[in-house]
Amino acid sequence: MAGSAEGSSGQRRHSWRLAPWIIAALLLLLPLIAMLFTDDMNWDETDFIVFGAMLLGACAAYELAARMTGNTAYRAAVGVAVVAAFILIWMNLAVGIIGSEDNPANLMYAGVLAVPILGGLIVRFRPHGMARVLAATALAQTFVGVIALMAGLGSTGANWPRVIVALTGFFSALWLISAWLFRNAARERASAGAAP
Structure with a gap:
């Protein structure tokens, strides 16, 4: 009976680990399906390759985190950070975000993404350190938005400055949610270590 319970638990865990890969495959199919029904969606091979590579990277990052720990808060923190990075890159x-996709000011967001990558390596992806790193990422995101607004970058866009303000708030909130989840993961780890 105990073996049966362990087997169903492992099977459930395996199903949850497959979920990101299944979602990624469905997301990759969406543009293809949309192209069958509308002329507004016109992707070429390069678009599919880039989107597929991004999905592969996002799923691989989450899979690595899932293998590193069984801590649900840590996995959720990684999931939120990966989704935020994915959306930021894709947009x-x-x-x-700052004007059109050809505006070189958008390269400042590469600096935002460098913070969690380099910071994560420095703190060895430990939850307490990652909480601080993701808070710093939110600060970097806000800093880029403030620079864009103060310098008038992208001001020729129809929705300037609302787009920059809204997206800066949106991404900063995602980074802060991830930081909060990492902080919870650190607390769970500390309390598990303190238990006899």
Whole structure:
């Protein structure tokens, strides 16, 4: 009976680990399906390759985190950070946040993404350190938005400055949610270590 319970638990865990890969495959199919029904969606091979590579990278990052720990808060923190990074990259490639996608000011967001990558390596992806790193990422995101607004970058866009303000708030909130989840993961780890 105990073996049966362990088997169903492992099977459930395996199903949850497959979920990101299944979602990624479905997301990759969406543009293809949309192209069958509308002329507004016109992707070429390069678009599918870039989107597929991004999905592969996002799923691989989450899979690595899932293998590193069984801590649900840590996995959720990684999931939120990966989704935020994915959306930030995709928006910049597709339409740009500061003006159009061709505006070189959008390259400042590469600096935002460098913070969690380099910071994560420095703190060895430990939850307490990652909480601080993701808070710093939110600060970097806000800093880029403030620079864009103060310098008038992208001001020729129809929705300037609302787009920059809204997206800066949106991404900063995602980074802060991830930081909060990492902080919870650190607390769970500390309390588990303190238990006899």
